[in-house]
Amino acid sequence: MAECILEMRDIVKEFPGVRVLKNVNFSVEKGSIHALVGENGAGKSTLMNVLGGVYPHGTYTGDIVFDGRVCEFKNIKDSEKTGIAIIHQELALIPYLSIGENLFLGNECAKNNQIDWDLTYDNAKKLMAKVGLKEDPNTLIKDISVGKQQLVEIAKALGKDARLLILDEPTAALTETDSRHLLDLLLELKKNGVTCILISHKLNEITEVSDAITILRDGSTIETMVKGKDEITEDQIIKGMVGREMTEMFPQRDCEIGEVAFEIQNWSADDPLTAGKKLLDNVNMKVHKGEVVGIAGLMGAGRTELALSLFGRLYGNNIHGRILKDGREIDTHTVENAIRNKVAYVTEDRKNAGLILMDDICMNITLSSLQKISKNHVIDMDVESQTAEKYRAKLNIKSHSIHQRVGNLSGGNQQKVVLSKWIMTDPDVLILDEPTRGIDVGAKYEIYTIINQLASEGRCIILISSELPEVLGMSDRVYVMNEGKVVGELSREEAKAETVMQCIMANKSMGA
Amino acid sequence: MANLTEKSKKSSLNIRQYSMLVALVVIMALFQVLTNGILLKPQNVTNLILQNSYVIVLAVGMLLCIVSSGAIDLSVGSVVAFIGALLGVMIVQHGMNVWLAIVIALLVGALIGVWQGFWIAYVRIPAFIVTLAGMMIFRGLTQYVLQGMTLTPFPKEFLAITSGFLPNIGGGELNLTAFLLGAACIVIYILSEIKKLQSKKKRGFSLPSAGAFWGKIVLVAAAIALFTIWLAFYKGIPILLVILLILVVVYSFYTSKTVPGRHLYAMGGNEKAAVLSGINTKKALFYTFVNMGVLAALGGIVFTSRLQAATPTAGQGFEMDAIAACYIGGASAMGGSGTIVGAVIGALVMGVLNNGLSIMGVGSDITQTIKGLVLLAAVIFDVVSKKKAEQA
Numbered sequence: 001m002a003e004c005i006l007e008m009r010d011i012v013k014e015f016p017g018v019r020v021l022k023n024v025n026f027s028v029e030k031g032s033i034h035a036l037v038g039e040n041g042a043g044k045s046t047l048m049n050v051l052g053g054v055y056p057h058g059t060y061t062g063d064i065v066f067d068g069r070v071c072e073f074k075n076i077k078d079s080e081k082t083g084i085a086i087i088h089q090e091l092a093l094i095p096y097l098s099i100g101e102n103l104f105l106g107n108e109c110a111k112n113n114q115i116d117w118d119l120t121y122d123n124a125k126k127l128m129a130k131v132g133l134k135e136d137p138n139t140l141i142k143d144i145s146v147g148k149q150q151l152v153e154i155a156k157a158l159g160k161d162a163r164l165l166i167l168d169e170p171t172a173a174l175t176e177t178d179s180r181h182l183l184d185l186l187l188e189l190k191k192n193g194v195t196c197i198l199i200s201h202k203l204n205e206i207t208e209v210s211d212a213i214t215i216l217r218d219g220s221t222i223e224t225m226v227k228g229k230d231e232i233t234e235d236q237i238i239k240g241m242v243g244r245e246m247t248e249m250f251p252q253r254d255c256e257i258g259e260v261a262f263e264i265q266n267w268s269a270d271d272p273l274t275a276g277k278k279l280l281d282n283v284n285m286k287v288h289k290g291e292v293v294g295i296a297g298l299m300g301a302g303r304t305e306l307a308l309s310l311f312g313r314l315y316g317n318n319i320h321g322r323i324l325k326d327g328r329e330i331d332t333h334t335v336e337n338a339i340r341n342k343v344a345y346v347t348e349d350r351k352n353a354g355l356i357l358m359d360d361i362c363m364n365i366t367l368s369s370l371q372k373i374s375k376n377h378v379i380d381m382d383v384e385s386q387t388a389e390k391y392r393a394k395l396n397i398k399s400h401s402i403h404q405r406v407g408n409l410s411g412g413n414q415q416k417v418v419l420s421k422w423i424m425t426d427p428d429v430l431i432l433d434e435p436t437r438g439i440d441v442g443a444k445y446e447i448y449t450i451i452n453q454l455a456s457e458g459r460c461i462i463l464i465s466s467e468l469p470e471v472l473g474m475s476d477r478v479y480v481m482n483e484g485k486v487v488g489e490l491s492r493e494e495a496k497a498e499t500v501m502q503c504i505m506a507n508k509s510m511g512a
Numbered sequence: 513m514a515n516l517t518e519k520s521k522k523s524s525l526n527i528r529q530y531s532m533l534v535a536l537v538v539i540m541a542l543f544q545v546l547t548n549g550i551l552l553k554p555q556n557v558t559n560l561i562l563q564n565s566y567v568i569v570l571a572v573g574m575l576l577c578i579v580s581s582g583a584i585d586l587s588v589g590s591v592v593a594f595i596g597a598l599l600g601v602m603i604v605q606h607g608m609n610v611w612l613a614i615v616i617a618l619l620v621g622a623l624i625g626v627w628q629g630f631w632i633a634y635v636r637i638p639a640f641i642v643t644l645a646g647m648m649i650f651r652g653l654t655q656y657v658l659q660g661m662t663l664t665p666f667p668k669e670f671l672a673i674t675s676g677f678l679p680n681i682g683g684g685e686l687n688l689t690a691f692l693l694g695a696a697c698i699v700i701y702i703l704s705e706i707k708k709l710q711s712k713k714k715r716g717f718s719l720p721s722a723g724a725f726w727g728k729i730v731l732v733a734a735a736i737a738l739f740t741i742w743l744a745f746y747k748g749i750p751i752l753l754v755i756l757l758i759l760v761v762v763y764s765f766y767t768s769k770t771v772p773g774r775h776l777y778a779m780g781g782n783e784k785a786a787v788l789s790g791i792n793t794k795k796a797l798f799y800t801f802v803n804m805g806v807l808a809a810l811g812g813i814v815f816t817s818r819l820q821a822a823t824p825t826a827g828q829g830f831e832m833d834a835i836a837a838c839y840i841g842g843a844s845a846m847g848g849s850g851t852i853v854g855a856v857i858g859a860l861v862m863g864v865l866n867n868g869l870s871i872m873g874v875g876s877d878i879t880q881t882i883k884g885l886v887l888l889a890a891v892i893f894d895v896v897s898k899k900k901a902e903q904a
Contacts, residue, residue, distance in 0.1 A: 311788075312787075312788075312790075314787070314788070334790075334792070335787065335788060335789070335790040335791075336790045336792065338790075339790045345788065347785075347788055349784075352782070352784055352785075353782075353784040353785050353788055354785055354788070355782065355785055356777075356778055356781035356782040356785050356786070356848070357781070357782065358781050358782075358844075358848050358849060359777070359778070359781050359848070363774070363777075363778070367774075367778055367786075367789045367791075368789045368790050370771045370774055370775075371771065374770075374771050377770045377771045377772060378769050378770050378771075379769055379770060379771060379774060381769070382711055382712060382715050382717065383715075385717070386715060421789070
């Protein structure tokens with residue numbers, strides 16, 4: 001049995017009201033590549049943040065043993081000094097500084113606070129050679145590709161003598177060749193004795209490079225599979241990731257599903273960030289009256305982008321395709337037009353894009369329907385209060401009055417305010433993007449009940465969610481999206497966690 | 513329950529404004545004592561209004577900029593000077609009809625607003641930079657137009673904008689017009705309050721107690737009466753006061769009661785959310801700056817009329833007075849909150865400080881220092897009280 005470089009014992013981490021990690025046990029062998037997999041929200045990032053000192057010692061319980069010593073990290077610096085480096089999905093590089101400057105940021109080659117630039121760039125070249133990065137160290141970060149930026153991050157970690165490298169979804173934003181290069185580099189580093197923890201959704205990559213795989217689900221470690229000892233297949237990993245008992249989490253809905261009322265035809269768009277990359281590729285969807293249609297997919301599958309591109313064309317370049325409502329093409333070029341055509345979109349980012357936190361409940365609810373409560377552009381304040389009061393009662397928004405600031409409400413009640421705002425516009429088509437993100441279980445049930453109520457009124461509901469059980473539990477039909485394409489359409493009976501994952505994986509291996 | 517609703521609304525929304533009003537009254541009382549009663553003499557009250565008129569005009573426009581995006585317009589002082597220079601050339605040099613010249617001046621103000629608003633709203637150049645450039649551009653153009661000269665004299669009808677008073681109907685010792693106007697204001701105020709009450713009654717909302725309702729009416733009516741009587745003792749109602757009142761009432765109504773007004777607060781509070789709610793934020797921001805241009809031109813007209821001359825150095829630092837007035841009056845530097853009435857109160861606080869200290873013979877050095885401290889104190893008070901409210 002080889003020596004363990006890292007052991008995490010009985011890690012428990014709680015946020016107010018939620019236990020995110022429940023007794024996680026996780027150990028990594030020295031000089032191996034260890035994959036950590038799990039659904040969105042399974043607790044992977046939280047676990048890594050505990051390890052990286054983002055959540056200091058004392059805010060969690062359990063022990064971290066690194067290289068045989070118990071560690072109590074107070075901050076990120078502490079864990080870095082010990083030899084742990086985390087490379088996050090959002091790279092932490094300064095775009096307007098050069099590669100060389102970034103490599104030694106916070107770790108400058110300096111004497112008496114005077115930077116020795118010759119030494120800096122000399123060392124930079126050595127580090128860059130280690131990761132196979134062929135660029136002039138004077139090049140600015142903003143001028144190199146994401147794949148190369150990823151290499152800079154790794155080089156930077158090596159420059160700090162990192163012995164344990166943690167990569168969070170390193171290949172999510174990379175092209176096929178860049179991903180290949182990165183995986184080869186990891187294997188190369190392994191030969192030189194660097195240990196890696198790899199967090200990824202791409203199971204084919206994981207099964208290829210990793211020596212062991214740990215599956216995390218609902219904040220607990222489910223199992224650890226070791227190469228050579230256990231049989232590792234993608235199917236087995238998927239089963240471990242989603243194999244959760246479905247209990248009475250979702251209220252019953254019995255309502256009649258009518259004819260097709262909303263249709264997306266041949267909808268395509270280009271990625272505004274990467275030239276030449278398709279953001280959405282010929283998406284076709286139909287929604288019937290009174291139907292809840294779920295869109296499942298991994299992060300970055302293009303679900304939110306689809307919603308934003310059709311709601312006022314807020315995201316994506318060169319958007320084309322047709323949107324039909326009740327058989328007639330409608331114009332959704334601007335948000336105003338979309339609302340006028342009775343389409344509504346509830347954003348996934350409640351705090352930053354859904355609410356005006358400094359304003360009160362009343363103002364937030366009426367914001368998209370001010371014309372309804374005004375005459376000649378003059379708002380009737382009494383009608384406004386009355387309307388807001390009506391929704392507060394109807395959706396059971398817990399607050400001491402309609403004039404409470406929404407910034408002071410809980411997540412569930414904030415979400416009810418956003419829903420009220422859109423229900424007030426009386427939409428025929430309601431797109432819900434992550435409607436229960438960051439909401440406790442009780443409030444989730446209430447939101448589900450509201451969704452059912454809206455569907456029974458004959459509205460079309462499109463439900464986007466990263467929580468697969470939610471999509472499966474709430475939807476009459478599920479579209480599976482991956483890399484901007486619809487890769488599967490499943491009826492309520494067909495839709496299971498396994499079938500959804502299979503649709504995604506089938507598409508992935510096709511692309512690979 | 514509903515009664516609670518009304519109360520909490522008042523206390524949460526207006527606490528800052530009330531406290532500034534109280535501060536204004538305290539400052540006025542203080543200077544009334546320190547100046548041995550000169551501050552509130554009828555003649556000085558009239559003076560106070562005329563002296564601060566341009567700050568109030570500019571602060572109204574500035575408040576919309578701050579509310580809608582947290583942006584400030586640094587160019588207004590230069591625009592005031594530039595408009596003054598144009599008026600000088602048109603009226604003094606070319607003898608143009610005064611009213612035609614005023615219309616042209618307002619149009620030029622609008623054009624300046626279009627120019628700056630376009631860059632800010634549609635090309636997304638930070639307002640700070642666009643208006644800093646505007647500050648230099650229009651100061652430069654002023655000097656070019658005037659060639660370093662001061663243009664004077666302006667005809668009487670132009671000067672009457674700031675020095676004129678409403679004609680005294682009775683022609684007697686006391687100014688009857690002032691009395692009548694004051695009475696009219698009181699009647700209109702009472703009628704509107706009663707109408708509001710009836711609308712609430714009709715919808716079954718809880719009503720304020722009779723005591724509170726009439727108490728408020730009596731208080732406001734008394735204030736209006738006292739103010740108009742005071743003015744009547746001097747020369748009556750200045751024409752400029754009428755212009756200012758109309759301006760304040762119209763913009764207050766616009767910001768607090770209309771749909772586009774509400775949109776300004778929404779986009780200032782959270783632009784992303786406003787866009788997703790169907791608000792055309794670019795258009796709204798553009799027109800906010802067009803409006804600022806027009807009001808800066810009005811400020812230029814008023815100031816030139818009061819100065820009785822067009823000079824290259826006019827309007828220096830006016831932008832700072834207007835910005836300070838908004839912040840003292842409770843506007844948030846981040847955007848999304850602030851009221852017209854607050855900005856007017858802010859302007860009056862600074863006006864009274866200026867006036868009171870100058871009557872006491874305090875130099876402009878100390879005056880400037882005190883004004884700075886008051887600005888800082890007002891905002892510190894705001895931030896601290898908000899923090900306390902959040903912890904509670």
